[in-house]
Ligand SMILES: Nc1ncnc2c1ncn2[C@@H]1O[C@H](COP(=O)(O)OP(=O)(O)OP(=O)(O)O)[C@@H](O)[C@H]1O
């Protein structure tokens with residue numbers, strides 16, 4: 001890293017209230033130029049609110065933020081020249097074709113007709129939409145619409161890109177496509193802030209991760225640090241024969257040194273582990289005992305588990321729990 | 329991490345061309361007006377309110393009330409009087425659509441995209457208004473063609489006649505800022521429609537669009553003297569078939585200037601604040 005060490009995004013004490021709801025309650029964040037920040041959080045944590053403030057769509061009620069060195073409120077016009085924003089919900093014009101959507105944006109930001117057309121073609125190609133380019137966006141599937149939306153935010157070659165849950169609702173192939181795109185953009189020097197509900201996604205793409213909960217940052221760090229804080233990975237073993245559950249549990253307990261939980265309904269034995277070293281041992285012992293398994297996996301902690309570890313409560317389920325309690 | 333290796337195709341000033349041009353907003357507005365026209369071509373049925381509806385109105389009033397209103401002269405006598413009125417009524421009603429469509433665009437998130445682009449604040453609004461001018465023009469052309477087919481003639485000369493059409497179009501382009509503002513202020517498209525109709529009915533029916541103001545009940549007569557639509561209708565008649573012109577024309581122009589001066593800034597402010 002050389003030249004300017006000024007971070008691409010700096011926010012201090014961002015507050016946003018909607019009536020009595022506090023969507024953001026004093027959020028600080030810094031994203032160094034050319035890196036990816038993953039913002040993780042359950043529904044209602046304030047991820048979208050933060051993205052919209054940094055994208056100049058909302059003004060904060062407190063605190064301030066600079067993007068590319070420009071204040072998001074006072075110099076919003078400048079900020080818009082360097083950012084690209086893909087919101088949580090597609091913001092394409094459904095009554096126009098994908099190609100026309102992209103050409104329109106190119107024209108709006110000052111490209112010539114020729115430039116706007118070739119940029120549109122290039123982006124359609126990149127997001128595998130060439131075949132559907134001339135169809136009205138209304139007829140696109142959800143995933144196609146998201147990809148078009150992503151393409152739309154790249155027309156102006158932004159140096160800072162916000163992606164609000166970019167892969168929610170995408171199939172694995174399209175999701176990998178988005179991940180590749182993000183990686184390539186980062187290679188080209190783009191700074192990316194992405195929100196997600198999946199720890200796996202943040203882990204795959206982000207240089208650092210922030211966890212939001214109820215408008216506050218409850219944890220932040222590099223993915224590895226966070227996972228360490230969040231504690232254990234989990235080793236799951238599913239015997240082919242449900243009758244073998246007990247024996248598998250015994251073998252796992254012996255190899256790992258911890259008593260596993262046995263989920264009889266799903267015929268699954270899981271045990272928390274700190275790393276993958278016990279996996280080969282389990283495999284060997286199962287083999288020796290002649291027990292066939294249909295699943296053997298080392299799983300990252302789920303968002304729920306991370307949440308439980310970091311915040312001491314389960315993400316989002318509180319209201320449901322209250323309702324259930326009241327029902328009794 | 330990799331350093332920022334800027335490839336030639338990477339994010340760079342590959343094209344910051346006309347973005348900062350002082351008249352960039354003109355091009356942006358035209359681009360957004362083009363968007364509206366593309367959308368109309370895509371959904372021609374959305375033009376129903378400026379095609380069939382005005383014709384139905386004209387024909388309905390002509391033949392159902394023609395006899396009664398014109399005092400025995402029949403519908404032929406009523407047509408020259410009615411057509412300028414229906415022109416005003418149709419065009420004024422079609423301005424409603426501008427507010428409803430804007431509200432809808434906001435609800436669908438299209439404006440989030442525009443608002444995150446480095447474009448002038450007024451562009452999306454002017455673009456919406458200009459794009460809708462096509463709709464207003466459609467309803468004017470349709471009504472005139474129907475009118476001519478039924479025997480209408482510009483009794484005051486073609487020049488004044490065309491001026492009248494220009495006047496009603498210009499009035500629509502001024503009035504629509506009210507709906508642009510409401511479209512941005514109110515939460516739902518239904519809300520916009522509700523408020524708009526509430527405002528529209530007294531404006532159009534409390535005016536000499538269909539009958540001479542002197543035949544209206546007392547309170548409506550008083551109202552029609554304040555009502556800007558009355559002056560517009562009188563000015564239109566003055567231009568299209570002859571009659572009093574100067575005062576109604578001046579009052580109408582003053583109203584147009586006032587509507588723009590008040591509601592265009594309000595609309596731009598609402599656009600800026602809308603979240
Ligand atoms: N326009 C609004 N009016 C009122 N409350 C709002 C509005 N937008 C967001 N909120 C509230 O602010 C809080 C944060 O919302 P936000 O959309 O930022 O969450 P999020 O982390 O993006 O959630 P999700 O994962 O569901 O997208 C929520 O409690 C939400 O109900």
Ligand SMILES: [Mg+2]
Nearest residue numbers: 047048049088
């Ligand atoms: Mg969100």
